[in-house]
Amino acid sequence: MNTEDFAIRLSQYRTAEGYTFDCQTIAGEVEVLQVEVNGFEGFPIFVTKTKFQIICIIYLWTEAEIIPESRVEMLEMMLDTSISIPLSSYARVGDRYVLFGALSVDSGLDKVVEEIVTLNENAIDVVSAMGDFLYE
Amino acid sequence: MSDEKKVSSKNMLEKIMTVIKVESRFLSEAIMDSSGTRIFKQEIEEAKANLKLAKSALTSEMANELQSSRRVKILTQKASQQESLIVDALAQNNEKLAFNLATALVDLEQDRDAQLVIQRTHDLHLGHLKRQMELAERSLKDLERQLAMVNTTDRIQKATEVITKRFDTADAKMLSAKKTLDRIRKQQQQRDEQYLIEDNLLESGEDKSDIKVEKGSATDVLKRLVDKD
Numbered sequence: 001m002n003t004e005d006f007a008i009r010l011s012q013y014r015t016a017e018g019y020t021f022d023c024q025t026i027a028g029e030v031e032v033l034q035v036e037v038n039g040f041e042g043f044p045i046f047v048t049k050t051k052f053q054i055i056c057i058i059y060l061w062t063e064a065e066i067i068p069e070s071r072v073e074m075l076e077m078m079l080d081t082s083i084s085i086p087l088s089s090y091a092r093v094g095d096r097y098v099l100f101g102a103l104s105v106d107s108g109l110d111k112v113v114e115e116i117v118t119l120n121e122n123a124i125d126v127v128s129a130m131g132d133f134l135y136e
Numbered sequence: 137m138s139d140e141k142k143v144s145s146k147n148m149l150e151k152i153m154t155v156i157k158v159e160s161r162f163l164s165e166a167i168m169d170s171s172g173t174r175i176f177k178q179e180i181e182e183a184k185a186n187l188k189l190a191k192s193a194l195t196s197e198m199a200n201e202l203q204s205s206r207r208v209k210i211l212t213q214k215a216s217q218q219e220s221l222i223v224d225a226l227a228q229n230n231e232k233l234a235f236n237l238a239t240a241l242v243d244l245e246q247d248r249d250a251q252l253v254i255q256r257t258h259d260l261h262l263g264h265l266k267r268q269m270e271l272a273e274r275s276l277k278d279l280e281r282q283l284a285m286v287n288t289t290d291r292i293q294k295a296t297e298v299i300t301k302r303f304d305t306a307d308a309k310m311l312s313a314k315k316t317l318d319r320i321r322k323q324q325q326q327r328d329e330q331y332l333i334e335d336n337l338l339e340s341g342e343d344k345s346d347i348k349v350e351k352g353s354a355t356d357v358l359k360r361l362v363d364k365d
Contacts, residue, residue, distance in 0.1 A: 028298030030291055041320040043313065048295045050288050052281075057292070059299070060313045093296045124320065127313045134314055 003031045003049070009109055010035065019117060035116055042120040047112070054103045056115050058123040063095040065134050074133035081129075087115055088122045099123050148176070148282035152289060176283050183276040190269040197265055201258040208255055211248035218244060 007023040010033075014020050019037050026032040026046075033047040035056075043058045066074060078090045078097075088101045099122060101115045218241045225234035 026298055026302055028294075028301070030294045030298060032295045032298055034299075041323045043316050046295065046299055048291060050284065050291050052284050053288065055288070055292065057295075058313075059296075065312065065314070093292055096296065096300075123313070124317065127317045131314060131317070136314070 003033055006047075006109075006112075007033055010113070013109060013113055015113060015117065017117075021113075021116070037117060037120050040117075040120060043123045045116050045119060047116070049105060052105050054105055054107060054112060054115075055100055056103075056112070056119050057093075057098050057100045058119055060097045060099055060123065060127065060130075061134055062097070067133060067135055070133040074130060077130065077133075085122050085126070087118045099126055148285045152285060173283070173286060176279060180276065180279045180283065183272060183279055187269065187272040187276060190265060190272050194262070194265045194269055197258060197262050201255065201262055204251055204255040204258055208248060208251045211244060211251055215241060215244045215248060 003025055007025060010021045011023050019039050022036040022038060024034045026034055030048060035045045035047055036042070037045075046057045046059075048055055048057075082090050085099075088099050091098050091100055099119060101119050103111055103115055218237060222234050222237045222241065225231075225237055
């Protein structure tokens with residue numbers, strides 16, 4: 001499924017909880033889909049595809065937003081809690097910390113939807129929990 | 137040269153880590169261009185070619201095996217037919233015929249045994265080829281998985297560039313999680329307050345104004361009609 005087809009199908013999808021999705025393709029060197037969950041205030045989710053994986057990403061914070069004295073504690077906390085977070089893991093891309101989930105490229109739409117909704121919920125919990133390590 | 141050799145003997149994750157340490161976190165291009173990756177791509181091509189060879193050897197060996205097992209089956213049938221002919225000849229006391237038939241049976245059985253040996257050889261060879269094919273599949277999968285690490289790194293870095301460029305120009309705040317969380321909390325609070333107000337209205341009965349049906353009196357009706365006149 002190419003990105004446009006995927007965006008169309010996702011836009012028409014409605015979960016049992018009543019969530020629907022706003023999709024927008026972002027033009028650039030690689031194809032990225034920006035997804036927002038309707039009926040659930042949250043973060044923009046970016047979806048991109050590689051040969052083997054569909055990767056859904058939420059950008060959390062940058063190095064500059066971290067209180068320097070708290071940085072090591074924050075990193076340890078991220079490592080300690082990562083496995084507890086359902087379907088999502090932490091990573092860093094350049095100087096941006098991200099929460100992401102990766103699925104097999106053959107995953108069906110319902111799996112991707114599950115990933116997106118869970119990622120969004122996880123991100124809210126993560127930012128609430130890690131907020132003290134960040135500047136206001 | 138020796139450095140290059142050292143690099144190419146590492147797995148892809150180790151290579152990525154080396155480049156992160158030595159160069160920078162924007163590493164994908166450095167790795168993509170490194171001789172190690174070129175060697176990887178070459179190895180993938182070789183593994184694919186090996187797999188193709190193994191598959192074609194396997195199919196031809198499967199055909200050979202099928203053919204010799206068919207021959208064994210035919211010869212076994214012939215031998216058992218021959219046996220019953222011998223039994224018939226003996227029953228008719230035709231010893232000469234029985235002897236001739238028995239001589240032919242010896243040849244048949246020899247042929248069958250020789251075919252059995254061939255069939256077993258094909259069987260063994262087939263097993264060997266299957267194992268080889270599985271090994272080729274395994275090494276191809278592994279090489280592709282390792283290459284996927286670089287490709288994914290590259291992809292995500294490029295995607296991040298695309299996304300941040302967009303938000304730097306449009307709405308830089310969109311990518312700040314704490315601000316997003318504040319926004320989310322405010323929206324939730326507003327919604328909760330709204331619900332609270334609606335609930336209170338329902339309980340106090342004040343909202344009945346929306347659906348109130350006034351019951352007029354007969355006098356009112358008469359007055360209205362008279363006024364109309």
